[in-house]
Amino acid sequence: MKQFNLALTPQKISTQLGGELILKNEVELTNVAELPEADDKSVCFYENHKYLHDLKDSKSGFIFVPKDFDIDLKPDANLLLIDKPYIHFIMLVKTWLELCSPKSQGNISGTAIISGSAKLGRNITICNNVLISDNVIIGDNTKIYSNCVINENVKIGSNCRIHPNTTIYEDTVIKNNVSIFAGCVIGADGFGYLFHDGIQNKIPQVGNVIIEDNVEIGANTTIDRAAIGSTIIRNGTKIDNLVQIGHNCKIGRNSILCSQVGLAGSTEIGDIVYLAGQVGVAGHLKIDDEAMIGAQSGVSGSIPKRAKYFGTPAIDAGLKKRIIASEKKIPEIVKYYNKINKKQKSK
């Protein structure tokens, strides 16, 4: 459960969120929890009848339930009958987190090493052992956590969070409200070689990476710099852990790349595209807006707008599912075919 250092009451919460309050006793709430682990200071939510048993057993101090909830199912509990309990629960958590987060004035650790040519905005926090190299520019209210390495000419906007042990290579541009979780590597060389005279000759990688506003990047993800030009992640796209983005890729707005996705070089992803876990995409392709690609798919050709694709190689998801449903018959059909084939040969 998540403890907050500020207590709320059911009355205060219902005043803010609306809904119908059913109060059986006075309570001070200090945490959010799942129903089974909750105590009398916990706020919880209940929406899916699959968890009715958890609801009945829960010691939660205050539970968000649907408007049409039968209150006899939990007669002694403090309840908030409200439209979309889960969404309102999330809204509460966000507000509560904000109420508890201290307004930072910024702080620069004495163990950080900061080039004299770096330009820092206001209220910046730079934690222990961070390296800020020459000509780096950092915007207001941004926080760089411990052991990050920020190379030459990197620009980071306002309200960003660069988590521990992350490396950001030279010339990377990061705009505003970007979160990069721990262990990421942004802007390392793209993977390009020409095989000539029996050896792999490195193609210089002299482009950069641009990450626009409101992007979030999961732990240990790698985004390579372009060979020339830029690798670009556009506004609002969210990238999970251990994802690989090859050089010169362009990712559109508000797309979702789940964990362990890999994009080869120069591929374009549109807006609001969904790539499920472990999807691989070959190079120089275009996945158009609002396309959805099923988990583990291998995309080997461009994909039209709003298409749903699945499989390796990825094809229309409906067709793929029909093929999968039919596959179990294949051994039997092959046996049958071999039999009639033998008959015909023996004729």
Added chain:
Amino acid sequence: MKQFNLALTPQKISTQLGGELILKNEVELTNVAELPEADDKSVCFYENHKYLHDLKDSKSGFIFVPKDFDIDLKPDANLLLIDKPYIHFIMLVKTWLELCSPKSQGNISGTAIISGSAKLGRNITICNNVLISDNVIIGDNTKIYSNCVINENVKIGSNCRIHPNTTIYEDTVIKNNVSIFAGCVIGADGFGYLFHDGIQNKIPQVGNVIIEDNVEIGANTTIDRAAIGSTIIRNGTKIDNLVQIGHNCKIGRNSILCSQVGLAGSTEIGDIVYLAGQVGVAGHLKIDDEAMIGAQSGVSGSIPKRAKYFGTPAIDAGLKKRIIASEKKIPEIVKYYNKINKKQKSK
């Protein structure tokens, strides 16, 4: 080969392990090695006749061989005829490592930054540039290697090893005898967004990660904190490199997750489950005890106890193998089908 700073003799080794000693010359042993690289100070083992050639050529000073070994195959060598040579060889290596490992009194580097509110047990070692944040608790004999970042309220038990450049986020609980290899990220935000009003809205991730006793976690692996509640890895489970464990997953006891496995959120894995390399598991599923999933499988439904599954989507491994064996006939069958189909149409 692994050099030890303490020499052993064949006599000493056979006294400890048992077996029948055949000694051709006096020798001081100081390393363990594979047969081809061995020198006269090496201990080796031989068990599989595939390596008979390596055995004959080896300069090893002392070789563990099976009880029924024909000693004329290696007439001049010092041999230990013993049940299960490989297992006994591993036992020797373990003992030898322990004999050579100095009893540490613990040591706190002057470059580490440790909050005044952290509570440290006895004989703790904290290496260079480690950050230990507020309210962290660390048990006896635990070692935190260089450049690790340990956030607020983390609890780490006794006899743990947290290897370099690892980040452990706030509220994580790690019990005893846990090893976490370099570059891991434990407790970063889970990947959860609600698409609303054209943008991806972050669902706050306020749960934590709990890692129980005797768990081992490979390099650069990521384990996300729960949205609410806990992501849990139970006793004795071993996780390889570059594995992704999504928020709210629960992994049972003594399971094996090979490299590059990815688990989406809220999935449950039972005890003694084996997930081979690059397996992906969708969210909200249950893989029951002692199930085995073949490499690269994509698990899209729950899997019963002791089942062996394979493929994407994962199905019974025996059926999948029969389908694979039959697949090569598909082009021929399609051709045949098209022919008879054309005939029927032309009738």
Added chain:
Amino acid sequence: MKQFNLALTPQKISTQLGGELILKNEVELTNVAELPEADDKSVCFYENHKYLHDLKDSKSGFIFVPKDFDIDLKPDANLLLIDKPYIHFIMLVKTWLELCSPKSQGNISGTAIISGSAKLGRNITICNNVLISDNVIIGDNTKIYSNCVINENVKIGSNCRIHPNTTIYEDTVIKNNVSIFAGCVIGADGFGYLFHDGIQNKIPQVGNVIIEDNVEIGANTTIDRAAIGSTIIRNGTKIDNLVQIGHNCKIGRNSILCSQVGLAGSTEIGDIVYLAGQVGVAGHLKIDDEAMIGAQSGVSGSIPKRAKYFGTPAIDAGLKKRIIASEKKIPEIVKYYNKINKKQKSK
């Protein structure tokens, strides 16, 4: 675009590279760029008519074009008509980078912690907060970037680049001209356990990792130490980001391992082998010289010289493609088969 701090002229470039110079105005060149982002100080190349539109719109100051280029397509531009424009462009970038890179005399940061028993060559650079442990040996002109951890007895040759936040475990041997990008973990324990008495018993991992000359290793890649013996990467092999190489693997010369490839233990890869993205290879196999394995393939058996394989399990790529092309017919064939089967049963 990549800015250089040294200007070149078209005359100087054509003198060095050859080709036919067509000069419309005097220009000082200070960057390389893609055609769309170029300005009048940019050098660009044009080779593929797919980008003719970009060429026509480009403001580039100097463009490499093929020998048979119709100069009326870009009448006002400074052009270099040359054999293989892209290759010559790459050669220019390499030369330009070298001209601009300062000759370093080496530099050891005061924040680095270096054991008294380490042996350092000439012109070595060791950046902030690096740890160099006992008995480490480092060759001339090698650069170790910030926050790297180099454990006991590691040997690193000359002209190597070890990028930030990388961990290199004890006994690893790295030869000359090796680049290891940020966040790599080299030499962590291999993943080996024996299931016995209901628990997973760790097999000690006491071998090491050997990386030969001219190897390049991408960001956040992990290469495990051998159980005994060595995990070996031979001359000139290039490894992309987030790759996993299991214990005791041997990789040959000048091979290419694309991103997210995973090799289980003890597998051998030959020379000039190409493993596309997300390929998985089971343990104890041999992939022979010049074999090519398609993306996401799962290799479950050894593969002969020069073979092209694809799929899970990987089979001859030609056959696999025929199977894939036929697969779409499967649902129809199954339907047909079920129909005739029912008829026969009902007879």
